[in-house]
Amino acid sequence: ISTLVSTGFGLLGLGLAVLAAPLTNLTMITSILGIAIGFGLLTPSLPALLSMNVAPQRKGLALGIFQSASTLARIIAPLLAGLAYQELFYAAPFIFTAALGLAVMVFSALWKLRN
Numbered sequence: 391i392s393t394l395v396s397t398g399f400g401l402l403g404l405g406l407a408v409l410a411a412p413l414t415n416l417t418m419i420t421s422i423l424g425i426a427i428g429f430g431l432l433t434p435s436l437p438a439l440l441s442m443n444v445a446p447q448r449k450g451l452a453l454g455i456f457q458s459a460s461t462l463a464r465i466i467a468p469l470l471a472g473l474a475y476q477e478l479f480y481a482a483p484f485i486f487t488a489a490l491g492l493a494v495m496v497f498s499a500l501w502k503l504r505n
Contacts, residue, residue, distance in 0.1 A: 391442065394435040396498040402428030403491025410481035410488070428491075 405424025411417050437453055444452040471483035 391435050391439045392498060392502045394431050395439055396495050398428045398431030398435060399491045400495040403488045403495060406484045407488035409484040
């Protein structure tokens with residue numbers, strides 16, 4: 391599961407980084423594929439990883455908090471991305487999110503090596 395999480399964040403970060411490049415058909419296709427595959431890997435893997443690492447009596451609580459945090463992020467992130475787009479430059483939200491995704495990928499890969 392941790393390999394799927396690491397790969398998912400890497401592909402998602404790569405797809406978002408490509409969006410910051412000048413748009414052509416090739417960059418758009420590459421970006422869409424990276425984002426779609428990365429998100430597809432993360433969507434089932436993150437809750438599975440969480441449930442495997444929580445005590446059985448705490449799984450409902452942990453998954454509820456995870457889902458709530460995910461929903462909150464889907465509300466706040468577009469607002470922040472819109473501000474970055476408007477106040478900085480058009481590629482700022484994509485570069486920031488790509489860097490965040492790649493950092494999580496590296497962190498999860500190092501975590502996997504450590505354990």
